[in-house]
Amino acid sequence: xxxxxxxxxxxxxxxxxxxxxxxxxxxxxxxxxxxxxxxxxxxxxxxxxxxxxxxxxxxxxxxxxxxxxxxxxxxxxxxxxxxxxxxxxxxxxxxxxxxxxxxxxxxxxxxxxxxxxxxxxxxxxxxxxxxxxxxxxxxxxxxxxxxxxxxxxxxxxxxxxxxxxxxxxxx
Numbered sequence: 489x490x491x492x493x494x495x496x497x498x499x500x501x502x503x504x505x506x507x508x509x510x511x512x513x514x515x516x517x518x519x520x521x522x523x524x525x526x527x528x529x530x531x532x533x534x535x536x537x538x539x540x541x542x543x544x545x546x547x548x549x550x551x552x553x554x555x556x557x558x559x560x561x562x563x564x565x566x567x568x569x570x571x572x573x574x575x576x577x578x579x580x581x582x583x584x585x586x587x588x589x590x591x592x593x594x595x596x597x598x599x600x601x602x603x604x605x606x607x608x609x610x611x612x613x614x615x616x617x618x619x620x621x622x623x624x625x626x627x628x629x630x631x632x633x634x635x636x637x638x639x640x641x642x643x644x645x646x647x648x649x650x651x652x653x654x655x656x657x658x659x
Contacts, residue, residue: 492650500650504643511636518632520598521608522625525591525618542571542580551586552593559589565602567592567609587618 491499545556552559562568563579568588570579581589588609595605615621 492646497650500646507639511639515632518628520595520600525622542582543586545579548581548586548589552589554593562592566606567602
């Protein structure tokens with residue numbers, strides 16, 4: 489409003505455009521997480537992981553169709569945190585690690601940067617897995633919808649105000 493009051497309509501409109509672009513990014517992230525969570529909560533076509541079983545880096549890389557170097561990079565960026573075999577020092581991936589790797593792989597294929605994936609995985613871990621996080625997606629979607637509608641209303645009011653300014657005689 490300050491920009492509009494000072495006659496800088498371009499700045500006011502740019503602020504609105506940036507806000508809408510941010511909403512679009514948030515909605516795309518929500519959709520990607522919802523898709524990934526949906527995939528993760530379905531029985532896996534790649535074979536199930538037995539309770540207590542551990543996968544080697546090569547096994548997990550083959551399951552995902554990536555290289556072991558990719559998994560090591562994901563570990564360096566904090567996306568994965570496998571345990572190490574006490575005697576050999578080799579990485580061992582448990583069920584939660586496999587879930588995290590599958591989610592990371594889905595998000596990477598969706599074009600997400602590694603830096604953006606780590607916080608999503610942190611949310612999955614905090615929620616206790618994909619199922620509890622899936623339950624919170626509806627609330628997240630509702631908050632986005634409410635914010636988008638409020639932004640549309642505000643944009644309409646700004647448009648009314650700008651029309652009013654354009655019709656007032658200039659001093």
